[in-house]
Amino acid sequence: MAFINGFNLFVFAILTLLYFYQIIYVIVALVGEKKKDHFDEEAKTLHRFAFVIAARNESSVIANLIKSIRRQNYPAELIDVIVIADNCTDNTAEIARSNGAIVLERFNHMLVGKGYALDYAFNRIDSEMGGVEKYDGYFIFDADNIIDRNYVREMNKVFDKGYRVITSYRNSKNYDTNWLTAGYGLWFLREAKFLNNPRMMMNTNCAVSGTGFLMSSAIVKANGGWKYHLLTEDIEFSIVSAIKGERIGYCEKAILYDEQPTSFKQSWNQRMRWSKGFYQVMFKYAGQLISTMFNKKERFTSCYDMLMTIAPATLLTITCILVNLAGLVTCVIEPSIVPVLFPVAAKSLLFTFVNMYAMLFFVGLLTIITEWKQIRCSGFKKFLYLFSFPVYIFTYIPIAIVALFKKVEWKPIAHTCVKTVEEMQAK
Structure with missing residues (x-):
């Protein structure tokens, strides 16, 4: 009984201590004064991009x-x-060509995933299309995205200030479809408003998130293409950038609209890959992040932030829940201790979930209030899906547990939300 209470208190204290800096991020995002040269002025150079x-x-x-x-x-x-028409069996290549794109068709069923496709493209650009230096920078996008009309102009302003990697504001095309799409959408809005935005304001490293980012051709050249092939190649790239001291910027005025999975099966598969990828990145880079934190003091904040991004919240939360569940199981095995242990274990488990729900509800509420005009759905649904947002995050718990033990491979997500930028901005 004392052990369970003490363990829960210990986990709560550790998580509060480790992630207190994100409370500072929230305060900075709400009341902090933005830098005076916050990239409102036009860029001196109009750069060439692909x-x-x-x-x-x-x-x-x-x-x-x-x-x-x-x-x-x-x-x-x-x-x-x-x-890159990557292992396509439909007419993606033909449609892309008919809309004026340069199409590179790739067929490789052994090296599967976005990272390999990007590497293939950069190698082709370097060897057949005039070299990667032909462009000043490269935007990395997923096919289901659409972008605001001023996206490139706004990103170019930040790029022209010297940032060699820049991420953007990630909104959703189908926020209003169901509780899953709203859960994704709210999380990405929170990431933009209360993580990357204050990071930029405080002059520390931001993080790219899968799609909607720009990187200099100099980085592509130095890396010899795209060499990040773990299941979460975006966070791997962000962490390597922090370790190397490569500053990642953020452009809040460059808006992209992303499609979120609508079925729980697709969401499970996608988030299983993300969870497994986070474990892969943690095991590969945690040591380097810690070493850099203490050997390169100017990179401490960026590396610490990235370390907290991949660990240890998920593992600590899972451990806390499992310890409380073990207490309940013990009651079944040893009925004689039920009167003593069961109420404690049950109360501790309920207390854990209630506190997590309250915290996530507050995060969601704060994000909805600040980003109200950006969320493309009715006011009723905005508040309705606020209550399901913590449930969406809770579903990560079984996913994260299974991902610890299961072999996970990259699987494509079907995209069917066909919307134009004009349709999104009309709402």
Whole structure:
């Protein structure tokens, strides 16, 4: 009885101590004064960019992304679109070509995943298309995205200030579909508003999140392409950047709209890959992050932030829940101790979930209030899905447990939400 209470208190104290800095992030995002030169002025140079889009059987959505790129408030001659039709069995390649994209078709069933597709594209660009230096920078996108008309212009302002990697504001095309899409959407909005935004304001490292980011061709050249092939290649790239001292910036005015999985099966598969990928990254880079934190003091904040991104919240939470569940199981095995142990274990488990729910509800509420105009759905649904947001996060618990032991491979997610930027902005 004393052990369970003490253990729960210990876990709560450790998590509070480790993640207190994110409370500071929230305060900075709400009341902090933004830098005076917050990239509102026009860039001195209009740089040349290429959009690199890995697409596998994306015939239903690829055209709208390319069209949103072609309609940018930026000189068209300075933007190319390169689509990697990766192991496609549909007409993605034909649709991309008909919309003016350069298409690179790839067929490799052994090296599967976005990271390998990107590496293939950069190697082709370097060897056959004039070298990676042909472009000043590369936008990395998923085929289901669409972008605001001023996306490139706003990203170029930050790029022109010297940031060699920049991420953007990630919104959702289908926030209002169900509790899952709303859960994803709210989490990404929270990440933009209360993580990357204060990171940028405090002049520390931001993190890229799968899609919607820009990186300098100099980085591609130095790396010899794209060399990040773990299941979460985006967080791997962010962590390596923090270790190397490569500053990742954030552009809040560059808005992309992303499609979220609508079925629990697809969501389970995607988040299983993410969870497994986080474990892979943790086991591979945690030591380097800790070493860099103490050997390169100027990188301490960035490396600590990335370390907390991959560990230890999930493992500590799982351990806490398992300890309390073990107490309940013990009651079944040893009925004689039920009167003493069961109420304690049950109360501790309930207390854990209630506190987690309350905290997540508050995070969701704060995000909805600050990002109200950006969320594309009715006011009723905004509040309705606020109550299911903690439940969405809770479903990570079984996913994270299974991911510890199961072999996970990359699987494509079907995209069917066909919307234009004009439709999104009309809501």
